[in-house]
Amino acid sequence: MPVDFSGTWNLVSNDNFEGYMVALGIDFATRKIAKMLKPQKVIKQDGDSFYIHTTSTFRDYLLEFKVGEEFEEDNKGLDNRKCKSLVTWQNDKLVCVQTGEKKNRGWTHWLEGDDLHLVLTSNFY
Numbered sequence: 001m002p003v004d005f006s007g008t009w010n011l012v013s014n015d016n017f018e019g020y021m022v023a024l025g026i027d028f029a030t031r032k033i034a035k036m037l038k039p040q041k042v043i044k045q046d047g048d049s050f051y052i053h054t055t056s057t058f059r060d061y062l063l064e065f066k067v068g069e070e071f072e073e074d075n076k077g078l079d080n081r082k083c084k085s086l087v088t089w090q091n092d093k094l095v096c097v098q099t100g101e102k103k104n105r106g107w108t109h110w111l112e113g114d115d116l117h118l119v120l121t122s123n124f125y
């Protein structure tokens with residue numbers, strides 16, 4: 001049976017989010033606020049079509065894409081850098097490569113038990 005990420009997901013733990021934000025050049029004040037947030041993700045998946053809405057009391061971010069189709073991403077309200085994003089399946093993991101100014105930028109989502117996992121990656125340079 002194919003994997004289905006659909007659902008409402010709440011943050012339960014957050015390891016080195018600070019390091020990721022530093023790599024993206026997020027300013028000190030914003031990092032202090034962002035670290036305290038317990039964002040929620042609403043994911044709607046229809047086959048290879050995804051709607052991922054990350055919401056918080058501070059900001060929210062909506063991403064819609066189709067697996068295998070490259071798209072322009074503006075990262076509005078995050079670091080505001082534009083990039084070209086491509087999401088692919090790597091087995092049951094959803095892997096996004098964000099090509100732009102920051103090297104090695106991207107994220108990976110997967111399901112494990114009742115949990116949704118997300119690893120966010122970016123080099124500093």
Ligand code: VLP
Pocket residue numbers: 021024026030034037039052054055056058059060061063077078079107118120
């Ligand atoms: C910037 C980095 C915090 C921090 C400042 C604003 C949105 C995969 C992907 C969908 C993400 C989550 C974005 C986290 C990067 C914050 C505002 C936090 C609330 O999710 O699901 O794009 O990239």
